[in-house]
Amino acid sequence: MSIDISETLAVERGSEPAPPVVRPRMSGRKWLREMGWRHLIGIAVVIFAAFPLVYVLSASLNPTGTLTGSNALFRSLSLENYVALFTDPNRPYAAWFANTMVIGLVTSVATVFLGALAAYAFSRLRFTGRRVGLLSLILVQMFPQLLAVVAIYLLLRGIGDVFPVLGLDSQIGIILVYLGGALGVNTYLMYGFFNTIPTSIDEAAKIDGAGHARIFFTIILRLVAPILAVVGLLSFIATTSEFVIASTLLSSNEKLTLAVGLFRLVSNETNTNYPVFAAGAVLAAIPVMALFLWLQKYIVGGLTAGAVK
Amino acid sequence: MKQSSLMKVAGVGALALALAACSGGGGTTPAPSQSESAAPQGGGELVIWMDQNRADALEDVVATFQEETGTAVEVVVQDFESIDDNLTTQAPSGEGPDVIVGAHDWIGKLAQNGVIAPVELGDAAGDFQEIAVDAMTFEGSTYGVPVSIENIALVRNTDLAPEAPATWDELVSTGQAAVDAGSAQFPLLVGIDPNNADPYHLYPLQASFGGPVFGMNEDGSYNADDLQLGNEGNVAFAQALAEWSAAGIINPNISQDIAKEQFASGASPYTITGPWNLSTFQDAGVDYAVSEIPSAGGEPATPFVGVQGFMVSAYANNPIVASQFLTEYIAGEEAQTAIYETGQRAPALTSAFEAAQSNEDVAAFGEVGAAGVPMPNIPEMGLLWEDWGVAEGQIIAQQGDPAAIWTAMADKIQSSLDG
Amino acid sequence: MTTTVPKDSKATRKRGIDAAPQSMKVLAVKILLLAIVDAVAVFAMTLLFFRGDWLVLGLVAVVTLLVNIVYLSPGLLPGKYLTPGLIFLAVFQVFVVVYSLYIAFTNYGDGHNSTKDDAISAIVLQNTQRVEGSPAYRVQVVEGPGGLGLLATSPEGEVLVGTQQQPLQPADPASVTLEGDRAVAVAGWTSLAQQDVLQRQQEVAALQVPLSDDLSDGFLRTTDARNAFVFQSVFVYDETAGTMTDTTTGTVYSDLGNGQFETADGDVLGTGWQIVVGPENFLYPLENPRFGGALFGVALWTFAFAILSVGLSFFLGLFLALTLNDPRMRSRKVYRVLAILPYAFPSFLSALVWLGLLNTEFGFINEVLFGSANIPWLTDPWLAKLSVVLVNVWLGFPYMFLVCMGALQSIPEEVTEAATVDGANAWQTFSGIKLPLLLVSTAPLLISSFAFNFNNFNTTYMLTRGGPRMEGVTENVGHTDLLITLVYKTAFEGGNRDYGLAAALSIIIFIIVAVVSAISFRQTRALEDLH
Structure with a gap:
């Protein structure tokens, strides 16, 4: 309940300037007019966003349910499915979970880094082919990926012949593949944000004798923290839920990611195991939400507020 | 890669140990050849692609095989459904598996793509159920060792329908009576997709109108040049399907999952399903019995029989070991029984099949399957499923004259077949 | 993210004196990194040399040389920042494009799966x-x-x-x-x-x-x-004549340049091999008028679907970002976290769940929300379109919400403050100042999101597989089919998977999307220049 610095800073940037002191004394009617509707919308959105997933939660607590046709929510509450997740040696859920976290975190940190480097170049440096370069980055990623799986499989097999650690069924290999998408939309998102940082800051630092690398690493990166957090989160989510490439490249049971491992629970020909699958999916969503909770303060916290001014 | 190279090292180590034990005991093998065969490239490593269920079931068999032959085995777990596609794209590179598990109806396509090799069963072919070997045979060659046989049948809730219905009318009237009495909600449950129906689950009913999908050659194989889908019996089935839909006997909103769940909760006296759902019914405490599907159109309502088996890649690095593994281990009673016990599908090996008859569910499904026909394994079959299902979906949704929809579908498939 | 920042960076920035030792450190790090890269490259090149893989060897050598030039020469600043990302892009994305382009000109697919030698041995072995x-x-x-x-x-x-x-x-x-x-x-x-x-x-x-x-x-x-x-x-291959003979019937099959063995009267052996067929695959829509005709209606819906999906999820996301941004809302963190739930779940699971929810007779939506009504959400042509868009918005709005939350931070405070001082109300401030600024920074994302949804195979395929089917059309075209699902059905589902055709048709789609996007980019540039 304590108010941290980021929140107080955010107040300055809020759309409706109101000193925090007013907060407890707001009259009922005013509260309704200014805040009540926000809560209504918040609740409506939460219902819209969460109700299909409440279904999943309900299924995960029911040892025998399926995903369709069971409209009586929470008719049984048992942790059996969750226990099953961690006790079956043929389904090393804990290992899948750890793999997903490692792949997700490494990919997102590297994506942020590569993307920020590129965005800095596009935003601060002037060179021929800058516009075309930006445009092609985004166009390349619009290519329909129907054949991507075949191509990437062949590519990694070739790489694996030279460097087995980077080949098929390797987590480093799959991270590299994901990094192929590091530039693109993310670069644009960062580029837009970089452009809003006044160049006068760079120039002042240059006068102080700082080189371009120092300006980038020590000044600019801190100022663009919100967008770094956003891109990191987007990349983490995209990586952890990616299925097609992971299912082609990873094959050993103990190396799978959550998306692939979970899918195997329900793709056993006609022998599907929805309840355990639902339990696995519920747990899989937790890291994403935890990461978001932690990054929120960077995204909206207005850490940059003081610096930009 | 770290893990699998570790496995390789372990495999080579095991091989060396086994050899050392061999030479220590008997001393028959000359020393030089022993050190040669312990070299990393020697003997190779048998790579098997299977799904998790079968990998679990065969753990002991694979261990025995490794021990007895000194061959290292790498089991790569894959989704059953994607094994055929993965083999097709990955085998030509030479990096694919030696052995896969698969469904018999993939065989035509896999052979057309040149990625599986025939396996000569020799006299051992006689040890298997005939339908299983027939199903694994394509254009005169047998592609692999069958392990399980599956088919659908009528499962009834014995509290709601104590006796197996002798005729279709009896099934409908008992079902309807149960609904009218309020003891059930649906006269019959057949799991289908609202837009694409399910030709597989509806096929027994279609067959009872006398309509096969392809004509047969003299040797019992399907003739791709003789599409029978548009024949009179099949059109009569289309009419009947529309009537059943109008009467609420076939309901487009009942998916496989819903059918399973509703039957498990006692909402219907009958469902048409396979052995894979029985464990759910047992867990739910439903008293059930399995019997043949009564004929709706006069002819026997025979289901498609599906057979699963192990096949050898045409690009296998270890063709001899692969073949030995299939003909001596997978064809053995231990492997067949192990797979049967985890999947509840009847074993293909006759001795194991007979032993499994002590389980009355297996016996009942087996009896229904004995009258069935193997699902066609010719590559042309792939052209049928989509249009066939969509047409059934349109008929069930009452989107026009059933005979016209059916005939148009058959004509379109015929023109695709003609290229 | 800021691990490379020295702890006392604020102090150094103020004083700005110890610049020289810092750049020495930077130089040392740079040399070390380059040395590692070069060592790995040399190792790879040695292996490639012994394998005789000259093309790849050459490529690796050129790239390594370029990297060294970029980082060792004093200029080339943009190169220093762009090279790392571009290498990954070139290896993993451009390769896919090039590979697809190549496949588009071949007959790769079922029955044409490998080389001629493989096909010959397969035919002989099988027979x-x-x-x-x-x-x-x-x-x-x-x-x-x-x-x-x-x-x-x-x-x-x-x-x-x-x-x-x-x-x-x-x-x-x-x-x-x-x-x-x-x-x-x-x-x-x-x-x-x-x-x-x-x-x-x-x-x-x-x-x-x-x-x-x-x-x-x-x-x-x-x-x-x-x-x-x-x-x-049964089949004997004659190497000198290049023909395959069926010894039981005496029929001779020869290679007529179509990647298969065939007789003059059109009898073909099932197993063929991969060859380059030229632009044939690209001409498919012209040569198959029924397919070409279906394309138009499907293309219209594809545009509608992509625009609706992007538009609705963007406005929903933006609205939420604004609404849930009020510092006085104590519970806003909770709302925000719950609002991104749809994004946190594996999306194939979400599609499965929605499939169940929308079931006409048993679905939660009809049963509970509409009091047991039988609304055919997925089988009526218009309702199916609505459902697909609805589910897609559900899947997509958290992304827009996150992006808008980030982008709103980039709008300088002074701008809105000035407007408020000038007497503008909240709505005027928003629509006159914030929205245009926001659009400038998010336009590229909207365009790429449009392209993504244009090719959004998963949502449609998992919910309706393109159905319900259009009546009176012989081709298997449904009311919710997108161009990409139509391509998939045409190239893969007819029992015969034809990768060549799939690649060619997806390239045609790519050209459409790329042109539309490039034009939109010009528009946004005009917008950007206004500010």
Whole structure:
């Protein structure tokens, strides 16, 4: 309940300037007019966003349910499915979970880094082919990926012949593949944000004798923290839920990611195991939400507020 | 890669140990050849692609095989459904598996793509159920060792329908009576997709109108040049399907999952399903019995029989070991029984099949399957499923004259077949 | 993210004196990183050299050289920042594009899966069949001066030996070693132990020992090195003529340049091979008017679907970002976290759940929310369109919400403050100042999101597979089909997977999307220049 610095800073940037002191004394009617509707919308959105997933939660607590046709929510509450997740040696859920976290975190940190480097170049440096370069980055990623799986499989097999650690069924290999998408939309998102940082800051630092690398690493990166957090989160989510490439490249049971491992629970020909699958999916969503909770303060916290001014 | 190279090292180590034990005991093998065969490239490593269920079931068999032959085995777990596609794209590179598990109806396509090799069963072919070997045979060659046989049948809730219905009318009237009495909600449950129906689950009913999908050659194989889908019996089935839909006997909103769940909760006296759902019914405490599907159109309502088996890649690095593994281990009673016990599908090996008859569910499904026909394994079959299902979906949704929809579908498939 | 920032960066920035030692450190790090990259490259090149992989070797050498030039020369600043990302992009994304382009000009697909050599051996192998009623021999693999051979024991106990070149001949019973009633060794030949057989198993499996000088008598072949059967090849490949002959009917199939063996009157052998077919695949829509006709309606819906999906999820996301941004809302963090839930779940799971929720008779939506109404959400043409968009917005709005939350931070405070001082109300501030600024920074994302949804195969395919089917059209086209699902159905589902056609059609789609996007980018640039 304590108010941290980021929140107080955010107040300055809020759309409706109101000193925090007013907060407890707001009259009922005013509260309704200014805040009540926000809560209504918040609740409506939460219902819209969460109700299909409440279904999943309900299924995960029911040892025998399926995903369709069971409209009586929470008719049984048992942790059996969750226990099953961690006790079956043929389904090393804990290992899948750890793999997903490692792949997700490494990919997102590297994506942020590569993307920020590129965005800095596009935003601060002037060179021929800058516009075309930006445009092609985004166009390349619009290519329909129907054949991507075949191509990437062949590519990694070739790489694996030279460097087995980077080949098929390797987590480093799959991270590299994901990094192929590091530039693109993310670069644009960062580029837009970089452009809003006044160049006068760079120039002042240059006068102080700082080189371009120092300006980038020590000044600019801190100022663009919100967008770094956003891109990191987007990349983490995209990586952890990616299925097609992971299912082609990873094959050993103990190396799978959550998306692939979970899918195997329900793709056993006609022998599907929805309840355990639902339990696995519920747990899989937790890291994403935890990461978001932690990054929120960077995204909206207005850490940059003081610096930009 | 770290893990699998570790496995390789372990495999080579095991091989060396086994050899050392061999030479220590008997001393028959000359020393030089022993050190040669312990070299990393020697003997190779048998790579098997299977799904998790079968990998679990065969753990002991694979261990025995490794021990007895000194061959290292790498089991790569894959989704059953994607094994055929993965083999097709990955085998030509030479990096694919030696052995896969698969469904018999993939065989035509896999052979057309040149990625599986025939396996000569020799006299051992006689040890298997005939339908299983027939199903694994394509254009005169047998592609692999069958392990399980599956088919659908009528499962009834014995509290709601104590006796197996002798005729279709009896099934409908008992079902309807149960609904009218309020003891059930649906006269019959057949799991289908609202837009694409399910030709597989509806096929027994279609067959009872006398309509096969392809004509047969003299040797019992399907003739791709003789599409029978548009024949009179099949059109009569289309009419009947529309009537059943109008009467609420076939309901487009009942998916496989819903059918399973509703039957498990006692909402219907009958469902048409396979052995894979029985464990759910047992867990739910439903008293059930399995019997043949009564004929709706006069002819026997025979289901498609599906057979699963192990096949050898045409690009296998270890063709001899692969073949030995299939003909001596997978064809053995231990492997067949192990797979049967985890999947509840009847074993293909006759001795194991007979032993499994002590389980009355297996016996009942087996009896229904004995009258069935193997699902066609010719590559042309792939052209049928989509249009066939969509047409059934349109008929069930009452989107026009059933005979016209059916005939148009058959004509379109015929023109695709003609290229 | 800020691990490279020294702890006292604020202090250094103010003083700005210890710049020299810092750049020494930077230089050291740079040299070290370059050294690692070069070492790895040299290692790879050595391996490639010994494998004789010259093309790849050349590529690696050029890239390594470029990297060194970029980082060692004093200028080339943009290169220093762009190279790392571009290398990944080139290896993993551009390769896919190039590969797809190549496939588009080939006939790669079912029946054309590999090389001609592979096809020939597959045809011969598949049509090598056991002679009916022939005896089963027990064999021992042996090696003699003429190479590998088989020592065979017939069911009657007769012992024979032969090689690929030398047909089976009876062995002298005196020189044969028996184990039980099976011959295991013969004088003049070395018996191969099991391990040796395993080492040479490709050879053993390929070994065919003729029964007699007359090849039509068949040959012995073993698949397990223990038992052998008499086989006959139904198809014989004539290497000089390049033809395949069916020995039972005498039909001769030849290669007419179509990647398959065929007769003059159009009889084709099922197994063919991959060849380059030129622009044929690109002409498919023109040559198949029924497909071409279906394209138009589907293209319209594809645009509508992509625009609706992006528009609705963007406005919902933006609205939420604004609404849930009020610092006085104590519970806003909770709302925010719950609002991104749809994004945190694996999306194929979400699609499965929605499929169940939207079921006409059993779905939660009809049963609970609409009081047991039977609304055909996924089977009525218009409702199915609505459902697909609804689910897609549900899946997509958290992304827009996150992006808008980030982008709102980039709008300088002064701008809105000034407007408020000037007496503008909240709505005026938003629509006049914030929205245009926001659009400038998010426009590229909206465009790429449009492109993504244009090709959004998963949502549509998992919910409706393109259905319900359009009536009166013979092609399998449904009311919710997108161009990409139509391509998938055309190229893969007709039982015959045709990668060449899929690649060509997806390139056509790519051109459409790329042109639309490029034009939109010009528009946004105009917008950007306004500010």
